[in-house]
Amino acid sequence: SFAKKQEISNQEEKMKILTTKELILSAIFAAMTCVLALIAIPLPFTPVPITLHVMGVAMAGAILGKKLGFISQGVYMLLGAIGLPVFSGGRGGIGVILGPTGGYIIGFVIGAFVIGFLVENLSRYANGKKSEFFILFFSMIVGLAVIYIIGALQLKAVLGLTTPQAIASGVTPFIASDFVKVSLGAFVAYYVRNGLKKSNLMPTNNKVAA
Numbered sequence: 001s002f003a004k005k006q007e008i009s010n011q012e013e014k015m016k017i018l019t020t021k022e023l024i025l026s027a028i029f030a031a032m033t034c035v036l037a038l039i040a041i042p043l044p045f046t047p048v049p050i051t052l053h054v055m056g057v058a059m060a061g062a063i064l065g066k067k068l069g070f071i072s073q074g075v076y077m078l079l080g081a082i083g084l085p086v087f088s089g090g091r092g093g094i095g096v097i098l099g100p101t102g103g104y105i106i107g108f109v110i111g112a113f114v115i116g117f118l119v120e121n122l123s124r125y126a127n128g129k130k131s132e133f134f135i136l137f138f139s140m141i142v143g144l145a146v147i148y149i150i151g152a153l154q155l156k157a158v159l160g161l162t163t164p165q166a167i168a169s170g171v172t173p174f175i176a177s178d179f180v181k182v183s184l185g186a187f188v189a190y191y192v193r194n195g196l197k198k199s200n201l202m203p204t205n206n207k208v209a210a
Contacts, residue, residue: 021203025063026064026071027075029072029073030072030073030075033060033076033086034079034086036053036056037051037053037056037086037087037088039051040088040089042089043173045173048101048151049089050173050177052181053104054181056185057073057111057112058115058181058186058189059185059192060072060116061113061116061119061139061140062140062189062193063189064112065120065203066117067116067203068116070116072112073108076108077097077105080096080105081094081097087105098158100154100155101154101155102154103151103155104170107146107148107149107150107151108147111144111146111150112143115142118135118138118139118143119139129190133187133190136190137182137183137186140185140186144182148171151171152167152170156170
């Protein structure tokens, strides 16, 4: 019937809008990560600089969910891989990904997925503002641990370091500052998520976490 065809057409149009919306959100968070990566403070005792990467990655996973969080950071990594100066300190190229600090870039992609996965699956148990914030924060801490592990493993492999040396140069110096970034990221993500929910802009795959 005409009504049924119209309903199917409306559903298809809705899906098209959702897809466009998701692509735009993914692009926004990829761009945000590019900008945050340019703010880098080099340290004399390690090839790993202090950056704001982690906050962008954490918010991407928490706000977009596992699928779009993964895509947004995958786009970021791809942009850098083809030579655009979007990695820390304005670097670019596949050599950066294969170098000592490349594990952290790979970790951003996987970490965003892990954060999104946890938020999507744990937020259903939230029963108030405090518990929702804690779930965001906890998920981000787990994602951060994933980034550390992958980053330190590649740092160890490329530079021929021992495990304690890799941890000392690629993890320990950043724990305090990353804790602050994750705390701020969880705070921002909480309010952004609620704003997206009220505007009906929350990504479809992350609505269970809404």
